[in-house]
Amino acid sequence: MDAGTPKFRRRKADRPEEIVSAALAVFAEKGFAAAKLDDIARRAGVSKGAVYLYFETKEDVFRAVVERAILPNLSVVKAMAAAHPGPLADLLRGLAGHIAGVVETTPIGGVLKMVVGEARNFPELARVWHDELIVHALGAMAEAIRNAQARGEVKLGDPRTFALQLISPLLVGVLWRETFVPVGAQPFDLPALMRQHIDTLLGGMLTEGARA
């Protein structure tokens, strides 16, 4: 062949990472079943056969994608777990800003959509996400809320439910962006949404005058 441009490079160390990145893009766009291994391979700059040098099956690739999407977020969980002692309001505002930023700059939204969409076909995947990420995140938030309740900062009520109330608009905002914005829906500004949400949830939605 042409000696000037080799047909391929041997780069064993980098391939898995590249394949997982390509797979993330394709899976997030198409979902598991509709994603073709040929597309993933082409996007990663290798042949389909090469994918099978590094992964056993398509499921195996999918698993790698979903699990990798957890890692960058463990730091967030850890930060939350660092049991911020100050006023809950400060913690929540900082946290919401941080998470909204992560959500806007990483493809975690696409992964979330995948986990929701493929949960029945890959229960163990939903289990990994639940056990390794969600339980910890929700638990840390609930713990912080419980502490705030003990300090008399926060009213009575189920802390886990409070935690869900706090993050729900962000999750819905992400799914909204992934699902409806591509078909013409008016997008939400996620950081602004979370700012208003935290303020409202903390301070109350009704004015003083109308409050029961």
Next chain:
Amino acid sequence: MDAGTPKFRRRKADRPEEIVSAALAVFAEKGFAAAKLDDIARRAGVSKGAVYLYFETKEDVFRAVVERAILPNLSVVKAMAAAHPGPLADLLRGLAGHIAGVVETTPIGGVLKMVVGEARNFPELARVWHDELIVHALGAMAEAIRNAQARGEVKLGDPRTFALQLISPLLVGVLWRETFVPVGAQPFDLPALMRQHIDTLLGGMLTEGARA
């Protein structure tokens, strides 16, 4: 053949309904691509060929399922559109109870999961849901909130964002039930969740003492 047990019955009028019901169950469980037409047909008590007497393609069946899931909810939208003039708190409490009930007694949760999961592969489906259901529901809520703001009941802030804040926990609760409860997650009591959420969002999460 055996004259006692006929091989099939001719029931043209009932078939489409039965096929759509069967398809709803299979699609909600497997997602679009993983759902086999043979399964849908068997579940509906007919052969695969019979499905094609009533629907053009698999996509066509899917469309019918998703569109039918909109109808029962138009009444809810209408009820909201009946621009409740009284205090916003009453409207929201009644509405939340109603919607939580609908969500608990109908398979709309499964359909929502499908719409989210297959949005990329079926954009026109996401469009239908957005244009015919979500825009109206969100718009009606935003309108009620805007009116309440005009009456001085509610603080300043984007009404559409307020509406999203209000319904988000319900949506997340549904997706939670569909995605994580089957793999062992602790479920949420949706009506209770919404009661606490409405109360909190309306009245404020912080105690009087801690309020900024």
Next chain:
DNA sequence: AACTAATAACTGACCAGTCAGTTAGTAACA
């Protein structure tokens, strides 16, 4: 009532296309 003809709802075997996974062989690098 009983028999027959006509209709259309329905079946199930089949086909054509697709795609996950395999492997024989080639090219890159030591």
Next chain:
DNA sequence: TGTTACTAACTGACTGGTCAGTTATTAGTT
């Protein structure tokens, strides 16, 4: 030159969609 990362052609299983034939049902005739 030997080793192996990699390619590209291949296979086999699976499934959406088709259609020739079958059977339930109704209408017509005696």
